[in-house]
Amino acid sequence: DTGVSQDPRHKITKRGQNVTFRCDPISEHNRLYWYRQTLGQGPEFLTYFQNEAQLEKSRLLSDRFSAERPKGSFSTLEIQHTEQGDSAMYLCASSRDRGPRRETQYFGPGTRLLVL
Amino acid sequence: LAKTTQPISMDSYEGQEVNITCSHNNIATNDYITWYQQFPSQGPRFIIQGYKTKVTNEVASLFIPADRKSSTLSLPRVSLSDTAVYYCLVGSGGGADGLTFGKGTHLIIQP
Helix, strand or coil, X not given: CXXXXXXXXXXXXXXXXXXXXXXXXXXXXXXXXXXXECCCCCCEEEEEEEXXXXXXXXXXXXXXEEEECCCCCCEEEEECCCCHHHCEEEEEEXXXXXXXXXXXXXXXXXXXXXXX | XXXXXXXXXXXXXXXXXXXXXXXXXXXXXXXXXXXXXXXXCCCCEEEEEECCEEEEXXXXXXXXXXXXXXXXXXXXXXXXXXXXXXXXXXXXXXXXHCCCCCCCEEEEEEC
């Protein structure tokens, strides 16, 4: 178990630029989540994948945000035309589908985005 | 999703036992109670999860009364490295619901 990894760990960009983040979940986990966390707040759910299917998107996920998980393994989160309000920590988590039993989500270290 | 209420901050000293209580009056029958720990610039880390009574692992204990409307995370003999934000979450599963975090409890351990 190598844990959830995210790349890059830090990203500084200028307003209007596009950015892409990558998440590699724990290998046997078929569920993958993206969250956003701003200073002093808890993480906020953005979107969720079951294998390669994106099954849920929060209303926080504007049209400028897109997430993919093409082969049901790693995932990417792209933000187009970044705005200063997009500055946050972007967290990825993964879990194993245990059916009716409550699953445990394991989080990566996050990608901290700063939009200038 | 059940809403949770927990203290914004707590202070304690090394070697003490720390108890953080979380209220969740609207908990549903299928809901579990889960606690996460988060250090600055890191992702949340799972600590413990329970449904009723008491759960103990190598890190903490979780006490849940019979009515399940609250829960208490107990950290035995804390050290400076336990300074972190602790989140109480209530829900029946991940899936499309994701996890709903509040602001958490900022625990500060002093020497």
